[in-house]
Amino acid sequence: MASAELRRIQRRIKSVRSTMKITRAMELIATSRIARAQQRVGAAQPYTRAMNEVIRNVAAASGRASHPLLETRAVRTVGVLVVTSDRGLAGAYNINVMRLAELRAIELGRAGIDVRVYVVGRKAQSYFRYRGYLIQQTFLGVTDTPGYGDARAVANVVMNDFAEGTIDSVEVFTTRYVSALTQTASSWTLLPIAPPIEAAAGAPVGYTYEPSAEEILGRLLPRYVEAAAFGILLEASASEHAARRRAMKAATENADELTRVLSRQANQARQAEITTEISEIVGGAEALTRG
Amino acid sequence: MAKPFRVSVVSPEAIVWAGDADMLVVRTTEGEMGILADHEPTMAALATGSAQIHAGGEVITLAVHGGFLQIFRNEVTLLTDRAEIAAGDKAHARKLAEALAETDR
Numbered sequence: 307m308a309s310a311e312l313r314r315i316q317r318r319i320k321s322v323r324s325t326m327k328i329t330r331a332m333e334l335i336a337t338s339r340i341a342r343a344q345q346r347v348g349a350a351q352p353y354t355r356a357m358n359e360v361i362r363n364v365a366a367a368s369g370r371a372s373h374p375l376l377e378t379r380a381v382r383t384v385g386v387l388v389v390t391s392d393r394g395l396a397g398a399y400n401i402n403v404m405r406l407a408e409l410r411a412i413e414l415g416r417a418g419i420d421v422r423v424y425v426v427g428r429k430a431q432s433y434f435r436y437r438g439y440l441i442q443q444t445f446l447g448v449t450d451t452p453g454y455g456d457a458r459a460v461a462n463v464v465m466n467d468f469a470e471g472t473i474d475s476v477e478v479f480t481t482r483y484v485s486a487l488t489q490t491a492s493s494w495t496l497l498p499i500a501p502p503i504e505a506a507a508g509a510p511v512g513y514t515y516e517p518s519a520e521e522i523l524g525r526l527l528p529r530y531v532e533a534a535a536f537g538i539l540l541e542a543s544a545s546e547h548a549a550r551r552r553a554m555k556a557a558t559e560n561a562d563e564l565t566r567v568l569s570r571q572a573n574q575a576r577q578a579e580i581t582t583e584i585s586e587i588v589g590g591a592e593a594l595t596r597g
Numbered sequence: 598m599a600k601p602f603r604v605s606v607v608s609p610e611a612i613v614w615a616g617d618a619d620m621l622v623v624r625t626t627e628g629e630m631g632i633l634a635d636h637e638p639t640m641a642a643l644a645t646g647s648a649q650i651h652a653g654g655e656v657i658t659l660a661v662h663g664g665f666l667q668i669f670r671n672e673v674t675l676l677t678d679r680a681e682i683a684a685g686d687k688a689h690a691r692k693l694a695e696a697l698a699e700t701d702r
Contacts, residue, residue, distance in 0.1 A: 349611045352612050359667075360665060363669065454610055513638045513640045516640070516641040516642070522641075529676075532609075533609055536609055
């Protein structure tokens with residue numbers, strides 16, 4: 307016959323244990339996803355590297371290249387692209403990026419510059435909607451395993467708005483995957499594309515263009531932005547899984563510790579109960595023998 | 598034996614093929630183009646179609662959809678939007694490339 311105290315503790319142990327089962331499962335899933343996400347980040351790098359090289363060469367060869375995506379204008383409206391996850395339980399992963407983006411948005415607002423928010427992930431969507439920001443476009447369901455098509459969709463939306471003059475620049479806020487242990491929220495300007503100045507090294511190559519240099523550049527630059535967006539999404543995804551793994555590992559360890567403490571309490575409660583019972587029996591027996 | 602040169606075919610998601618080749622035939626927006634070693638530096642836009650890499654007596658047929666071709670310092674880089682190694686012949690590769698273009702929308 308368990309006392310109310312003992313039953314209460316046992317109920318808590320049961321609930322902590324079942325939570326632990328979930329957090330451990332999520333930790334395992336995240337671990338396997340990191341490996342895959344990391345591998346995809348690596349696999350995308352040759353393309354990005356080759357793309358950068360080609361752009362540098364073309365820019366160097368064609369001299370003062372002009373293209374809408376390279377055009378620096380007076381900034382009246384800034385597009386803020388925030389990359390977060392759809393799901394939570396990833397520690398400070400989302401809040402770090404969102405806070406960074408919001409600080410910048412406040413700073414821009416003070417300077418009298420309009421802000422349009424482009425969000426990737428449900429977390430940023432609810433965060434910025436709740437705070438009353440103008441959300442220009444939302445992309446959901448892409449952060450878990452981003453494909454090139456997702457990156458293209460994001461890139462096309464911001465490129466279109468930039469070309470139409472809805473926004474005069476695009477700043478991206480995302481998480482860089484530095485290593486399995488380190489992921490940092492960072493931001494940089496995506497559009498207009500910064501002219502690759504380091505091209506000055508080495509004589510410009512006398513390319514034969516097929517079709518013309520302008521046309522090639524015109525095709526190349528949108529691809530460059532797409533590839534950049536793809537890199538951003540892939541790194542964010544790897545970071546998300548790494549952050550989730552870490553958060554779930556901590557949660558599992560906490561749950562483990564908690565069950566230890568609780569079972570000690572349960573044992574104490576049980577022992578106290580037995581002691582009370584024994585002393586009651588002994589007391590009763592003594593009362594009988596005396597009588 | 599023709600002088601070999603370095604060829605790499607990369608897509609945004611992976612390196613599709615990389616190695617030394619004796620000859621390369623690709624489809625650019627201006628038409629089909631054959632490349633041997635020591636080709637002049639060239640930058641071309643790729644069309645949807647097949648590409649054949651002749652490497653050491655073997656011919657690798659690829660389906661390519663869009664992208665760029667860079668020839669620079671005797672190195673050829675195919676910077677494709679989508680590319681896949683085709684199992685069959687040229688006609689098959691062309692069909693595959695069209696399929697890639699179709700799913701790219």
